[in-house]
Amino acid sequence: xxxxxxxxxxxxxxxxxxxxxxxxxxxxxxxxxxxxxxxxxxxxxxxxxxxxxxxxxxxxxxxxxxxxxxxxxxxxxxxxxxxxxxxxxxxxxxxxxxxxxxxxxxxxxxxxxxxxxxxxxxxxxxxxxxxxxxxxxxxxxxxxxxxxxxxxxxxxxxxxxxxxxxxxxxxxxxxxxxxxxxxxxxxxxxxxxxxxxxxxxxxxxxxxxxxxxxxxxxxxxxxxxxxxxxxxxxxxxxxxxxxxxxxxxxxxxxxxxxxxxxxxxxxxxxxxxxxxxxxxxxxxxxxxxxxxxxxxxxxxxxxxxxxxxxxxxx
DNA sequence: AACCACACCAACCGCGGCGCA
DNA sequence: CTGCGCCGCGGTTGGTGTGGT
Numbered sequence: 001x002x003x004x005x006x007x008x009x010x011x012x013x014x015x016x017x018x019x020x021x022x023x024x025x026x027x028x029x030x031x032x033x034x035x036x037x038x039x040x041x042x043x044x045x046x047x048x049x050x051x052x053x054x055x056x057x058x059x060x061x062x063x064x065x066x067x068x069x070x071x072x073x074x075x076x077x078x079x080x081x082x083x084x085x086x087x088x089x090x091x092x093x094x095x096x097x098x099x100x101x102x103x104x105x106x107x108x109x110x111x112x113x114x115x116x117x118x119x120x121x122x123x124x125x126x127x128x129x130x131x132x133x134x135x136x137x138x139x140x141x142x143x144x145x146x147x148x149x150x151x152x153x154x155x156x157x158x159x160x161x162x163x164x165x166x167x168x169x170x171x172x173x174x175x176x177x178x179x180x181x182x183x184x185x186x187x188x189x190x191x192x193x194x195x196x197x198x199x200x201x202x203x204x205x206x207x208x209x210x211x212x213x214x215x216x217x218x219x220x221x222x223x224x225x226x227x228x229x230x231x232x233x234x235x236x237x238x239x240x241x242x243x244x245x246x247x248x249x250x251x252x253x254x255x256x257x258x259x260x261x262x263x264x265x266x267x268x269x270x271x272x273x274x275x276x277x278x279x280x281x282x283x284x285x286x287x288x289x290x291x292x293x294x295x296x297x298x299x300x301x302x303x304x305x306x307x308x309x310x311x312x313x314x
Numbered sequence: 315a316a317c318c319a320c321a322c323c324a325a326c327c328g329c330g331g332c333g334c335a
Numbered sequence: 336c337t338g339c340g341c342c343g344c345g346g347t348t349g350g351t352g353t354g355g356t
Contacts, residue, residue, distance in 0.1 A: 003325055003349060015325075017352095054342080055325065090344060101344070106323050183350065318356080326348070335339085 013047045018058055021046055025053055026061050059100045066098030070107060079112050281294055 003015040014023075028044035034057075037050035046053060057067070070078075074096055081092045089101035089108075096104065 017325090036341080049343085051327085051343095052325075058343095059324075087345065102324080105345070110322055316356105319354090321353080322351085324348105326351095327346085328344105329346105330342105330344085332342085333340095335337105 007047070011047060012049050014052070017060075021048070022056070022061055025057060029057060029061075055102075059102045064098050065100060070099075070111075073098070075112065076107060082112065083110060 005013060005015040005018070007013055024044050024046055028040070032043075034040065037054045039050070041048045041050060041053050044053070048056075077095060078092060081095060085091055087105075089105045093099055093101040093104050
């Protein structure tokens with residue numbers, strides 16, 4: 001039901017997204033947030049244009065995106081808001097948490113357009129005139145802003161932060177922007193994870209002895225911003241080094257991220273802490289039978305996050 | 315079974331708005 | 336003021352599914 005994958009003359013992939021691409025984008029954004037759509041695909045290891053990534057994230061991968069049938073209430077709301085606002089799909093979308101503008105637009109074209117047309121046909125001619133005037137009248141910017149801001153407030157309340165990780169199901173959590181607080185994240189989670197899984201993961205290494213210890217060996221970390229700092233530089237040659245580093249460095253205790261700069265000043269391992277915790281929760285969900293399709297394993301997260309060949313974080 | 319028309323929806327495309335130098 | 340880059344919005348496209356003939 002989607003366009004078949006193709007590659008344009010610049011080597012940019014188009015068309016249907018593969019599971020691997022989805023996972024790379026999801027992992028990257030959950031880890032680093034959205035800082036520049038244009039450059040993001042390069043750092044996420046994707047041969048896609050920024051627009052395509054943005055659209056895929058916004059309409060499909062972003063947590064909280066509600067899929068499935070529309071309720072009668074949602075349908076009526078779209079219908080009424082369309083009458084009120086016209087084709088301001090993005091504004092309408094803010095009134096329907098979990099629904100995207102693209103989805104609402106599609107729904108309107110395939111379902112509600114007919115309803116509107118049918119209603120117009122049944123209305124007496126004078127009422128049609130009033131109605132059509134109402135639809136075509138440009139709603140003022142102030143009115144749209146008012147509606148949007150009301151919705152923004154609502155969204156802020158309903159949207160969990162990254163501190164909640166992926167919640168029980170990644171579909172139901174939200175970490176689209178870099179807005180992180182971590183008060184409830186267990187400290188030293190990576191430490192316990194390494195203790196628990198480090199040796200096992202080693203044995204699952206890919207070719208060329210590519211085991212966990214090698215994956216975690218980061219000589220010089222440079223952020224996609226291009227800035228590097230001594231705070232971000234560390235060297236762990238194997239799992240025991242990493243564990244020792246954990247024991248020495250209490251800064252691993254999660255703190256609050258106030259903004260993008262604050263986020264980047266944190267050690268990348270701390271960010272990984274969230275990822276691992278999230279995937280552990282996800283694993284628990286899978287064990288409980290709440291399988292979330294397409295989720296990468298923790299090992300895959302590491303493989304994608306650390307690309308040793310070009311010595312930078314992907 | 316084969317064909318056709320329509321429905322559906324993910325993804326693409328072009329344009330306008332905005333911020334910044 | 337102007338030009339540039341980026342982002343988001345709305346319109347459109349194209350492939351697959353489905354139901355009817």
